[in-house]
Structures are given as structure tokens and as C-alpha cells.
Amino acid sequence: MNNLQDGYNDPLDVLGPKQASQLSRREFIKLSGMGAGLALAFVSVPFSKSVAAASEGSEFNLYVQINPDGVIRIYSPNPEVGQGIKTALPMIVAEELDANWDDVVIENSPVSDEYGRQRAGGSRSVPLRWDELRKAGAGVRAMLIEAAAGEWNVPSSEVTTNQSMLIHASSDRRISYGEVANLASELSPPMVDSLKFKAPEEYRLLGTRITGTDNMALVTGKPIFGIDIQLPNMLYASYTKCPTIGGRVVETNLDDIKALPGVVTAFVLEGTAGVPMFDPTGVSITPGVAIVAESTWQSFKARESLQVEWDTSEASSDTWADFVEAAAELRGKEGATVLAEQGNAPRVINDATTKVSSQYNFSFVSHAQLEPQSCVAHWRENIMEVWSTSQAQSLVRGSVASLLDIPKENVIAHQLRGGGGFGRRLNNDYIREAALIAQRVDVPVKLQWSREDDMSFDFFRPGGFYNMQASVDENGKLNAWNSHSIAVSADGKEPNVSAGLRPIDFPREILQHYKHTLTLLPSKTPTGPWRAPSSNSYAFVEQSFMHELAVAAKRDHVEFLVESMGEPKWFREGEDYSLNTGRAVNVIKIAAERAGWGAEQPARRALGLSFYFCHAGHVAEVADVSVDQNKKITVHKVWVVADVGQIINMSGAENLCHGAVIDALSTMMGLEITMTNGRIEQTNFDQYPLLGIVSRPEIDVHFVDSGYSPTGLGEPAFPPLAGAVCNAIYTVTGDRIRSLPIRKSGYTI
Amino acid sequence: MISLSINGSTQSLGDIDPETPLLWALRDTLGLVGTKYGCGIAQCGACTVHLNGVPVRACQLQVGNLEGQDITTIEGVASADGTLHALQEAWIEHDVPQCGYCQAGQIMSAAALLAANTKPNDDDINAAMAGNICRCGTYTRIVEAIHTAAGKLDQGGTA
Numbered sequence: 001m002n003n004l005q006d007g008y009n010d011p012l013d014v015l016g017p018k019q020a021s022q023l024s025r026r027e028f029i030k031l032s033g034m035g036a037g038l039a040l041a042f043v044s045v046p047f048s049k050s051v052a053a054a055s056e057g058s059e060f061n062l063y064v065q066i067n068p069d070g071v072i073r074i075y076s077p078n079p080e081v082g083q084g085i086k087t088a089l090p091m092i093v094a095e096e097l098d099a100n101w102d103d104v105v106i107e108n109s110p111v112s113d114e115y116g117r118q119r120a121g122g123s124r125s126v127p128l129r130w131d132e133l134r135k136a137g138a139g140v141r142a143m144l145i146e147a148a149a150g151e152w153n154v155p156s157s158e159v160t161t162n163q164s165m166l167i168h169a170s171s172d173r174r175i176s177y178g179e180v181a182n183l184a185s186e187l188s189p190p191m192v193d194s195l196k197f198k199a200p201e202e203y204r205l206l207g208t209r210i211t212g213t214d215n216m217a218l219v220t221g222k223p224i225f226g227i228d229i230q231l232p233n234m235l236y237a238s239y240t241k242c243p244t245i246g247g248r249v250v251e252t253n254l255d256d257i258k259a260l261p262g263v264v265t266a267f268v269l270e271g272t273a274g275v276p277m278f279d280p281t282g283v284s285i286t287p288g289v290a291i292v293a294e295s296t297w298q299s300f301k302a303r304e305s306l307q308v309e310w311d312t313s314e315a316s317s318d319t320w321a322d323f324v325e326a327a328a329e330l331r332g333k334e335g336a337t338v339l340a341e342q343g344n345a346p347r348v349i350n351d352a353t354t355k356v357s358s359q360y361n362f363s364f365v366s367h368a369q370l371e372p373q374s375c376v377a378h379w380r381e382n383i384m385e386v387w388s389t390s391q392a393q394s395l396v397r398g399s400v401a402s403l404l405d406i407p408k409e410n411v412i413a414h415q416l417r418g419g420g421g422f423g424r425r426l427n428n429d430y431i432r433e434a435a436l437i438a439q440r441v442d443v444p445v446k447l448q449w450s451r452e453d454d455m456s457f458d459f460f461r462p463g464g465f466y467n468m469q470a471s472v473d474e475n476g477k478l479n480a481w482n483s484h485s486i487a488v489s490a491d492g493k494e495p496n497v498s499a500g501l502r503p504i505d506f507p508r509e510i511l512q513h514y515k516h517t518l519t520l521l522p523s524k525t526p527t528g529p530w531r532a533p534s535s536n537s538y539a540f541v542e543q544s545f546m547h548e549l550a551v552a553a554k555r556d557h558v559e560f561l562v563e564s565m566g567e568p569k570w571f572r573e574g575e576d577y578s579l580n581t582g583r584a585v586n587v588i589k590i591a592a593e594r595a596g597w598g599a600e601q602p603a604r605r606a607l608g609l610s611f612y613f614c615h616a617g618h619v620a621e622v623a624d625v626s627v628d629q630n631k632k633i634t635v636h637k638v639w640v641v642a643d644v645g646q647i648i649n650m651s652g653a654e655n656l657c658h659g660a661v662i663d664a665l666s667t668m669m670g671l672e673i674t675m676t677n678g679r680i681e682q683t684n685f686d687q688y689p690l691l692g693i694v695s696r697p698e699i700d701v702h703f704v705d706s707g708y709s710p711t712g713l714g715e716p717a718f719p720p721l722a723g724a725v726c727n728a729i730y731t732v733t734g735d736r737i738r739s740l741p742i743r744k745s746g747y748t749i
Numbered sequence: 750m751i752s753l754s755i756n757g758s759t760q761s762l763g764d765i766d767p768e769t770p771l772l773w774a775l776r777d778t779l780g781l782v783g784t785k786y787g788c789g790i791a792q793c794g795a796c797t798v799h800l801n802g803v804p805v806r807a808c809q810l811q812v813g814n815l816e817g818q819d820i821t822t823i824e825g826v827a828s829a830d831g832t833l834h835a836l837q838e839a840w841i842e843h844d845v846p847q848c849g850y851c852q853a854g855q856i857m858s859a860a861a862l863l864a865a866n867t868k869p870n871d872d873d874i875n876a877a878m879a880g881n882i883c884r885c886g887t888y889t890r891i892v893e894a895i896h897t898a899a900g901k902l903d904q905g906g907t908a
Contacts, residue, residue: 081848082846082847082848082849082850082885083847084847209844210844211841211842211844212844212846212849214846214849215840215841215844215845215846215849216841218840218846218849218852218853219823219833219836219837219840219841219846219852219853219856220783220823220824220826220827220833220837221781221782221783221784221822221823221824221826221853222783223780223782224849225782225785225850227782227785227786228782230777230780230782236777261766262766295769295773295777295778296773296776296777296786297766297769297770297773297774297777298766301766368884369848369850369884370785370787370793370795370848370850370851370882370883370884370885371785371786371787371848371850372786372787417848417849418848419785419848419849419850419851420848420850420884420885421848448786450789451787451788451789451790651844652844655844655847655887655890656847658886658887658888658889658890659847659885659886659887660886661886662883662885662886662887662888663884663885663886666886684788684789684790684792685787685788685790685792685793685882686790686792690793690882690884691886692879692880692882693874693875693878693879693881693883693888693891693892694875694879696886696888696889696892698889699889
């Protein structure tokens, strides 16, 4: 039950945040690609021809090259899927390098083990790279200072830097980074222990607003995404899988298909047995029919003539209505499996005067990132080269190598910008499909999923159910909690990926009487991490239920939430990724204050509050909502108050909070994936209504300057929103919404 | 042989199937990949281009029906000398994109709006942009950027 102990559950993460923030020098050097030695890594950027060709400057380490003309090239190691990491990580390097941002050119780094964890998941790219990138920048700055000091024959301690310039103040001499780059790069790198880092008040870049490094390319339509890759002689493939998830190909009309216009070849991939599961490192392949053609359109068009007999004997037979029925029978009951228990919550609740018992549920949802999956693969002479948008780039090479049974060194991976990720691209299933297809063709092949493929063959945010019971004492204070998670499971032992309840630190850490139980519902529908896994749905349950309790206790919601946190403390001392009640109370109070909590509201309009902690972020949100007589809601404004420590790029951080609010509002309003007999029933946006511009609320974002090191922001601003909106709706209407999406309860926006 | 007028020049598509959607002809045949595939059923707006100045979804147009008509894609929005359209400048200034995949389509819809209405209010913007989904949720900044661009155009900026 690992996921009960962690504040997050990116199933790919093995390096915990605590270890990462306390890397020893030895570990840092190892991480930087230098096997032995005393100093900061001094390593050639590996094997990518495009990188080598583009750079004529001096290489200082894995991240920094400086040209004689002053151009500073910084390699951004982690996948960019819209979270702004390609801009944010180089900002950290440039800050400690004391570079003028106008001199900086950013490129994606190659995919190489030298760069360690090249992943976009768990909101961890910034916190896990923070120390390493500061060292990379400060190390180069120290080398430049030493070189300039040597040139001027003055002590290094007298040389300062400012915006890519080296300065000796007393002799009024200045020289640019570019002018000493060659000399500096030949010096021995400094001892890591000797590096001097800036104090936050000395920052020139961090916390300022920097426009995204790819924005010029984006607004002019340059080829920049995975789907945009075009190679000479490239062919285009579609891949048709069984609509009933996990079905296998028995027979198909390949000869008819091969005769169609533009079709070059068509063949069956046998695939691996059983339904696909989240498997970014593995070798699983969903069976299907590949059609390789001269254009995307021809490969799509040919599918219309494809006839396949499927064997669904091992396929999913899931039906959403069955889950609903099973959960209804469990209403009010505990689960048979006890996951955590202290004191005697059932007795305390039973004896209490004021208590609440409710069942909540939420739907399966699809990632629906706007760029459907694609991957270009090229097989030649036992080498597989792939161009992909994986969020788990550092796992691509191993996965493809295992699949093809070739050495990992024979797999070359390129990272391209992804048109949205939201966790979907943490799985590498489509990359493996492309590799297998390319192995059968002697030119590069682009595998292109249709939107329908993308929505049908997702690794979904799992739907689920919670029975919630709790009581308050005679003073209206929360005193016992008994929750029961009813979760989907393929193996009957553990919840499927992202289907488990977590974290249970709150309110277990503050209560004497606490119990949590589990029931598993058999399910073969593939699930996976989806922006703020588990938190994205459980926060709605927890924070709506907390409001139910506040109402039952006749307490002000802000007061009740703040009181429930207790005294300021870390739930787990020394663990940066655990909830800090002081930081929680702070964001709750600031959000309430900014929103004007307590002021009289117009008719049919109210404020709703929610707080959630996940992925090391403490976030409170207040929603200002109107509800008309026909259950049409208007979300006028949302206040987001977040404590995620030091902000890297203020513009990107604010944008992520805007996006989290819109995404969460979109999802809670109208998004639902259902299945009948193993077949997904929604396949495109006409059945999956993403929120449009008309429904956007005004969004006020405020970051608390708490003095902590930075943590990630891709996820933690998402979870609180649904609770805030639903709590406001309750205050207006008295209707307690316990099911997502709320469209099913008759609400529109 | 089908030839189309795209961004002011005539482009031959060779012996392409006349039923081929403009979206795929632009991307695969002409290498104009700024126009994006999102849904294929005119629900997302990622493939928005201008047909005779009117914003349309390229996934719904067959190339066989388009000869002799003026098509503008995101690659043709800036001036030939590379000067950006006021909207493109505003998009960078406001740091609108997150993933950026929808933004070409957003800019095409906004450009058609500003060509017809130099001082749009929020309702005008909502109406013009309603068919363009941003999965990342950048709507706030899209609206701000359109207002900024409209202001610049009003003062004689580049369109």
C-alpha cells in the first residue's frame, strides 16, 4: 500500500523527493554523468547530431555551452507538454550563471541516461532538478570568473558578474562571458562544495515573467510538435485495435486493404495477451491491424474498408452501470479490507449527536490532450530511432529495446514538444506500436492515432466511489472519520493505477479516531496517471464532505477548515512532501480574505471554498458561483492561492493555475467516459464536451512567498476546484452534489 | 492535378485524391504543419484556416472543391518580410500558450475577427472564438491578447 504513505502516486517515480533534495556531492556528480572525480561534470553532450551541428561554442557541462559571440546555449532536459518546463529549467541555470536572458538560446537536450530522470510527471521536474541545475549554472559562473581573473591577473574574489559580463570593479575592467568562454571551458571545474549560490533576494530572473521559449515558433506555425515530424521518404501508418478493449485479431481482409489507393502494405500485430495496462517500461502491445500508406489520409481512409473478426474472450467486459449498482449496494457500509485504523471511529460516530454519512462518486475521464498520439520510427541496420512526445523519455529506449530484443544503445530517442500530456504520455504504448510497425518497413514511418483511437485506447482516470462517515463533537469540532474507498481493480488485490485513495494523512494525523477501508470492484478498463492522480477526484469528495460537516456543525466553513488543521506542523517531520498545517492555514485564510469571504452575496450567488494538498503544493481556492432556476451555473470568479515555494517563471506559474481551474471546471461539469461490455462509449469531442472560452471564469492567482524551495505546479492547483464550485452551489441551492460530472445532476454552464 | 492558392502563391498537390481533406493536404503534401489535427470532425478548431478570409475547419474541406479560392494558413499570417501580425506579437507578449497545440487555430479565428471588427468586446470575442477549444485552458490570456492586438491595430499596427 505504498500509495497510502505518499502524498502522490506517480507510479514511475522511484527517486523520492527527500533523497533528491539532499543529494550528496557524489550522487550529484553521478547524476551529471561524471563517473569519478572531484568536480562538476564536464561532459560532452552526447551523440545527437543536431545538437552537435548547432553548437560551435565551448561545452561546460551537460547543460551549458557558450559561444565566442556570447550566445549561451542551455539544454532543457525534461519533456515539454505544456507545463512550461522547457523555459523554466533553463531559467534556473541562467539565474545562477548570472546570464543575460537575451543571450540565452534553449534547446531540448538529447534523450540520454546522462540526464537522469527525463520525465514530466508528479509535478517533480522543478524540485528534482533544482539543486542540480543551480550547481550547473553556478559552476560555469565560477569557471568564467576564474578565467577572467587569470586574464586580468587579479584574485578571483575580486571578479563579479552581471548579466553575462565579468567585472573587475577596482580597475574598471569588463569582459563578456563569450570572450572568455574558450579559456574558461578548459579550466578544471570547481569543487561542488565551493560553489556560491544566490540568495533569493539577489534573483534577477526567478520569479519574473518570461514568455515561453517556443512561443515564436508556436504563433508562426513552425514544425515543433511530435506530429509535425517529416522525414524523407516517410510513410504513414494507422493502427486499428479491437473496440472491445483487449480483443485479439482472428481474421482480417488484408488483401483488400493492400489494393486500396496509396496503401503500401498492411499487416497484423499479434500483440500481447490480455488487456493493456499502464506499462511505460514494458513490452505490451495491444493487438491490431497496421495499414501503411503514402499519406495520413490514405491510411485513415483505408480503415473504412477494414473488416476484422475479433476474439474478445480475454477482453474487458466492463460496464459502468454495473459499477454504479455494486457501489449502491455498499452504501453506508465499511469495506472488508482495513487499510488504516486508530481509535474507534465507528463507535464515536455512532454515539455522536452530529454526524454525516454520504456516498460520493466520480466518472472515468480521458486525458483528451489535443494532439492525438503519434510517433515517427525508423528501423535500419538493427538500430531503431524514434521521435516522440513521451512524458517518460528516459524510459523509451529501454522499453523499445526490450520489445525488439536489441541493446538499449541501439535505440535512439528524440524528444519533441507534446500537444498536451496530462499524464497520458507517461505511457509509451504508441511508441512501441510505431517501432514494431517500422520494423516491417524500410523507410521512416509515422504512426498516427485518430482522435477516436486516442479516446478509446486511453489509460483513463479511473472512476470510483467513496462512503464517507464522520462526526463532530459538542463544540462542532471534527472528532472521528471513517472512509471507505470502492475502487476498480484488475487483479483483485490492489486498486488499478491511480484508483487508490491517498493521501490519508489528512485527517488521520489530526484525529484520535480514524478508519479507512477498501472494497475492490473487478475491472479491466486500463487506467493510468491523469493530472494529479487520485487527488483530482478525491479532493472533490474530501472537500465537499468537509463542507457537509461544517454545515451540519453550523460552523463557518473557513473557521472549520482552519480549525481542522490544528497547530502549525509538518505531518511528517523533515519530509518536504508532506502537508504542513501552517502553510495550509495560511493559504486558506489568504484565499478567504482575497475573495471577501463573509460579505453578503447577491441573490442566488455564493462563495465556495476548498483546500487540497498534493504534489507538495498547498492550494486553497474560492469560487464565486451563481445558479439560476434551471440549474444553469455561472462561475464568475475563482481565487487561487498557492504555496509552492519559490516561483520559477511567474508567467508560466500563473498560466498553469489558469489552466488547472479551466481543466477542473471542464472535467467536473461535463466530462465522463463510460463503457458497456468493455467498449468505450465516447470517442470524440462531440461526446466529450471540453469547456469553451465562453464559460471561463475570471481567475485571480496569488502565490505565497513562503521561503521554501520550489515545488511543481503542473498538478496541485487542479484538485481543489470541484469542491469549491460544488460547495458554492450547495450554499445557493441546498443541493449537495455528490457525483461528477455535475451535468448528470442536471447542471449546465 | 489540383492546384490551390495558399498564402498568396499557387501550390500543386499533384495527383491527390480530390476528397482529401485540406488539413492533410496542407500537412502531408505541402509540409505546412502549422495547421493542426485535433478531432477530424470540426469540434476543436485546431485546424482553422481562412477560406476567402472566412475562418473554416480544414478537416471538413475537400481539396477538390477549393481550386481558385484563397486559402490562408498560420504560416501566411505574418508579412512576407517576417513582420508578425499584431495578434502574434500579443500572443508572445501575454505568453498565451501552454502546450500551444491549439494556438494556431486560435490565432486564425482571432485574425478573422479583427479583420471584421477592430474593436471587439468580450461578447464579440466569445462568439468568434467559441469553436476553438484550448485543452490547457489559456482562455483568459487569449482574450487579453486579442484586446491588446486590437488596440495596436487601432493605432496603425500591422495586420
